[in-house]
Amino acid sequence: MSQPQAAHPPLSGAQLVIGTIAVSLAVFMNVLDTSIANVSIPSISGDLGVSSDQGTWVITSFAVANAISVPLTGWLTDRIGQVRLFMASIVLFVISSWMCGLAPTLPFLLASRVIQGAVAGPMIPLSQTLLLASYPRAKAPMALSMWAMTTLIAPVAGPILGGWISDNISWPWIFYVNIPVGTVAALATWAIFRHRDSIVKKAPIDMVGLALLVTWVGSLQVMLDKGKDLDWFSSTTIVVLALVAVIAFAFFVVWELTADHPVVDLSLFSLRNFTGGTVALSVGYGLYFGNLVLLPLWLQTDIGYTATDAGLVMAPVGLFAILLSPVTGKILPRTDPRYIATASFLIFALIFWMRSLYTTGVDTWSLTLPTLIQGIGMAGFFIPLVSITLSGLPGHRIPAASGLSNFVRIMCGGIGTSIFQTAWDHRSIFHHAQLTEQANAFNPTFDQSMRQMQAAGFTEPQAHGLFNNMVTQQAAQLGVNDLFYVSAGIFVALIALIWITRPERAGGGDAGAAASAAH
Template identity: 30%
Template sequence: MNAFKRQILIVTVISAAIMELIDISIVNVALSHMSGNLGSTLEDTSWVITAYAIANVIIIPMTSFLTTNLGRRKYYIGSVILFVLCSLMCGNSTNIWELVIFRFFQGLGGGALLSVSAAVVYELFPKEKQATASALFGLGVFIGPTIGPTLGGYITEFSSWPWIFYINVPIGILVTISCISLLTEPAITHAKSKVDWLGITLLAIGVGAMQIVLERGQTEDWFETRYIVVLTAVAALTLTMFVFWELRIKYPVVDLRVLKSKELLIAAILTFVTGVGMFTSIYLTPVLSQRLFLLSPSQTGVLLLPGSLVALFVLIISGKILQRGVSPAVIVFVGFLCFIYFNWLMSRISLETSSAYISIALIFRAAGMALLTVPLTTLAVSSLQPKDMPQGAALNNMMRQLGGSFGISILNTYMSRRMAVHRTDLVSDITDQNPVAVERISGLMKSFAQRGLGQQESYVKALKVIDNTIQKHSLLLSYIDGYLLIGLFFVLAIPLLMLVAQRQKGPVVIVSADH
C-alpha cells in the first residue's frame, strides 16, 4: 500500500472511531426534544442512552473472538454498515421504543469501530513512529466523548434531533467505501475457534442486566423498584455463571485467565477509575456550564477547545516517553495527579466563577486523560504473551465503559441526595430570627411594592425569589460534592500503582482487539 492510500485509511478508521465515541454522549442534550417529539416521558427517553451503553459493553469484550472467527475485514465493514443503517433508522423512528431498539443495534455495530480501528492505525505505522500513532488515535478517544454533548447541542439548537443520527450516514458511507477499497486482513491471523454460545448468552444477559441497573437505578429509586431488584439478582447469578463457565472451557468467548496477570488486573482497575473520571467529568461540566452559568452550546464548546488542543501535544509527549522505556506506571501517576487537580479546581467554583477559570481547569482534565489513554493499555498487556494481548486489551476497553456507567450512576444518586441535604441546610437559615434573611425579604418586598404589587403578593414573590436562590446554591454545592467524589476515586486508586511501579521497563507495545 502506497503512502497516500495508507494516509486515507488512517483518516478513515480514526473518523469511524471518533464517530462511535461521539455517539456515546451526543444524545445527552437532546433527550427533552426527543421526549416531546415522540410523546414519551423523559425517564423512558433516557433508555436511548442506556441501550447504546449496554450494547457497547456486551460487544467490546467479544471483539477479539469476533475478529478471529469472522475475519477483521468482514467484521469491521459489517459493523460500519450496521452502525450506519441503525443511525438512519434511529432518525426515522416514530416512537420511543422503536428508537431504543435501533439504538441498541447501533451500539452493537459501534463496538468494533473503536478496538479494530486502533489495531489498523497501529499496524499502518512503522515501529519507530508508534508514538505518533498513539497520539493520533488517543486524540480521537479523547475528542469523541468531549465534543459529543456540544455537537448534540448545536444540532438540536439549529436543526432537529434526528440529525444527531443522520450526521453519521454520509460519514459512515465514506468509511465503508474506503474500507472496501483499502482495508485488508492483518498479516498475522489466528485460527478459528468453536463458538461459545453459552458464554455469549450469559455475558449478554449479565452485562445487560447490570447496565440497566446502573443506568436506571437512581431514576427508579434503586431497590424500591421491583424490576431493579430482579435484574440485580439476574446480573449477579448470570455473571457468576459466566465466570465459572469461561474458566472451564477451552475456547471461551472472553478468556478470563489473562486476569492472572497482576499488571492487567491492576490496569483494568485503574482503567475503570479512568472511565469514571472521563465520562462523569464530561457529563457534569457542560451541564454545569449551561444550567448554572447559562452558557450556550457554542460557548460551552469554546470552554472545551483549549483542553482538546493541549491533549494533542500531551499525547505525543506521552507516546515518545513510553518509546524511551519509561514505566507506564509513572506516566499514569502523573495523569492521576492532573485529574485530581482538575477536580480540586472545580470544587472551588462559585456562581461568580469565570468561564476562563473553568476552561483552565479543563486543560488539566485534558492533560490527565491524555496521559492515561495509551500508558494504561501498555501497562495492561505488558506482561501478557502475544496470543493473550488482544483479549487483555479488549477487557481493558470494557472496563473503561463500565467505569463510565458506574460513575454516572453513582454520581447521579450522590448528587441528588447531597442537593436535598444542602437545600434543607439552607432553608433552615430562612427564619425571622436571622437578620440577614429578614433584611433580604424586606428588600425584595419593597422592590415588588414599587412595581404596584400588594403586600401579600410582594411577600409571596419575595419568598419565591429566595427559594430560587436556595435551589441554585443547592445545585452548585451538589456539583462541588460531585467533583470531590470523582477526585476521591483517583486518590484511592493511586496506591495500586506502587504494585506495578517497579515492573521491567521497555519500549511501548500497543495492541488492540485483533492485534
C-alpha cells in the first residue's frame, strides 16, 4: 500500500515458510468465499424458504461490500498499521463466517455476508504487501507466483467443496470451514508478523466521497438485484433507486476530482493504459464471474445435476491455470503483455462459443472440455492486464491505481452476476413465448405429439402439462445459450481496448509491483 513502512529485513528459514503459509491461508479463505456459495444457492434458498433469485443476493451482497471496502485499505492501513489491520480482517472474517452459518433467515444471512465482504476488502492487497516484504527483492516473483497459485486454486476448490458440503452435510458448513482455517492463519500471522508493522499516521478521510460511494454502489446493486422481481422501471422503487444511483454517482465523480484527499483517485482514468487495462479486465471479469454463477445454477435447475456434480464440472479450470501461471510470469517481462491478454480473451471467446452450442441432452465431456480449456485463458488473464493497467505509473501512484482497478473489477463481478440472472430470465420468457406459439391444432407436429401422448395413456391436460415442461426446459436452454454467445462476442470486442493501450516494457521492480496487484 502507499503508507510509509518501517524497514524490516526479509524473513528466512522456518519464519518465512510459516509466514507464507499464514498469508496464503488467509487469501485462500477469502477467495474461496467468493465462489463457495455459488453452487449452494439452491440449497440455501430452499432451506430459508426464498427463491433462487433472492438467494443470489448471498453472492452479490458479499461482492458489493467487498468493493466498497477495498478503496479504504490505504487509509485504514495508515491509521491502524498493516499487520494489525490484516489481523483484524482475519478475526472479523472468522466471526462473520460463524454468523453466516448460524443465520436463521435470509436478511440475517445477508447482513452477515455484508460484514464478511467488508472486512475481507483489505485482506487481498495487504497479503501482497506482507508477502513482498517477507522475501528478498530478487525472490519477489517467486513470492507472487505462490500467492497467485492460492488465488487460482481457491475459486476452483470453492464450487467442489461447496457442492460436496451442500449435498452431504448442510449449507452452513460452507461458512463454518472458515473458522479453523482463519484461526490458524490469525495465530500464525500474529506469531510471525507482530513486530513487523508499518508506521501509523493520522490520515484525513474523504467522508463526503465515502458517503457518495456507498450510496451509488448500494443503490445500483439493489436496483440490479430487485429489478427482475419488481418488473424493472414499471416499479417506483426501481426508478427511485436508479435516480439515486445516477445522481450520487455524478456528485461522486465531481467531488472526487476536486477533493484534496479523495477516497478514490479518479484522475487515473485520464491515463490511456490505466483506462484500457482496467475496463478490459473488469468487464472480462464481470463476464467470467457472471458465467461462473450461471453455469452451475443452470446445471442444477434445468439439467438435473447435483451441487457436487455441478462443482466437479467447474473443477478442471484449475488444471492449466495452475500449470501455466508460472510460465506466464516468466515470459511476461520479455513479451508485449497485449499479445498474452489477446490470446487469453480469444480463448475465453472460444469456450463461451462452445457452450452456446449446448442442448438439453448435453453430456459430461461437452461440459468439461470448455472448462478445461478455460484454464489456459485464466493463466494469461490477470497478470498481463494488471501489468498494462499499471504500466508507466510512478511508484507512489501504483497503490491508488491498484485499489481503484480492484474496486472496478469487484464491482463488475457483482453487477455481472445480477445482469446474467435477469438476462437469463428475460431470454427464457422470450423463447418460451416463441415456442408456445407453435402449440396449436394447426401445427401438425404439435398435433401428432399430443395424439401420441394421449395414446400412451396421458389425459389431454396431462399431455399439455408435459409439453409445457418440455418447452420451459428448452426455453431455459436457449436463454443460457444466448448469454454464452453474447459473452463470446463481448470478449472479442474487448480486444480493441487492449490495443488502445501502449504499455512500457517493465523492469523487475515495476513488474513486481504490477503483479502484486493481480488477483
